[in-house]
Amino acid sequence: MKYDFDQVIDRANTACEKWDDLQNRFGVNDVIPMWVADMDFKSPPSVIQALTQRVEHGIYGYACRPDSYIDALVQWVKRRHQWSIEGEWMAHTPGILPAISVIINSFTQPGDKIMIQTPVYHPFARIITSLGRQVVNNSLKFENGRYTMDFADLEAKLDGGVKILVLCNPHNPVGRVWSREELTMLGQICIKNKILVISDEIHCDLVYKGYKHTPFAAVSEAFAEQSFTCIAPSKTFNLAGLQTSCIIIPNEALRERFNQSINSLAIGSPNALGITATEIAYRSGDEWLEQAIDYIQGNLAFLVRYFQENIPQIKVIQPESTYLVWLDCRELGLAADELATFMLTKARVAMNEGHIFGTDGEGFMRMNIGCPRSLLEKSVHQIKEAVTFLCRA
């Protein structure tokens, strides 16, 4: 491998949430952080070099989005996902969550219903309720270790006047890469019921070999006209802290209304370093990304084998994308709060508790394996020790 993903980099004292906020978030410090969704790898060397040059320039005034930046995004989406988009379809936000919040606020009224598919990235529900809207849940089906969408339940619940569906494509935390067939079924139901779709595709570039991401809006023109597609280099190239995202809105009327809201909130200004990093990453990051995926897929293979051989009580739900792995810990027989405390205080590994993703996540944990293999080995070894002790007791 050309890039060294084995290198352990000390992230302490870099104002980094994953490592520096442990005490605040979990009340402990000496645990291995396998929680918040960023990686312990450096970004591609070309990105670091471009950022270094930009930093050395020394002036960090207001930034703009040059044509070359827009073109890099258009080319990336075409090259990686075979979706031809126009530069003018793009709107820009610091992050995907601010965009989701703006869409819900601009296109629905307080009290309106917004659908999500749990277990799903927990801030979706938090944003919906904090904006005074109602969450309607279309739980995923979990059969034979695999998650699928429950279309019958979806259709039944849409009758109740749902305005927006927030789709997680690929899905965090269950790791599914939704197939074209699944997206087609979903989209047809939404079109029939005049539901706007927010397709959060922040994890779309980190898809394992053998799977293919389909942008929801690329399935048909009708889907494109009724949807917002959220993309970012944040997960792909570990750039989340540079706060640079793109919302693809082919429908002109929807786009204008979205942009009006962004302008009224004054959150559309780009991050100068984010622009530099995003453009170079999208232009030249393919090879690094392929190797990062290979490495993470190696981590996953190790994890699956280790759990099968040493901790059979915990089942790995095989992800098709992302470095976030959904672990079925129900066989340990611990209640949700006991499981969290057990992982933290006995295994000394900080993961995300499954129940925060929805009540159907109770008994699960989400583990972030975007880290050097040695760290992953250490953490699973600690989990094994703790589980062995628990099962003996």
Ligand SMILES: Cc1ncc(COP(=O)(O)O)c(C=O)c1O
């Ligand atoms: C599905 C999903 N959407 C959005 C986000 C956060 O995006 P942002 O930091 O751009 O708001 C995350 C971060 O983990 C995520 O997993």
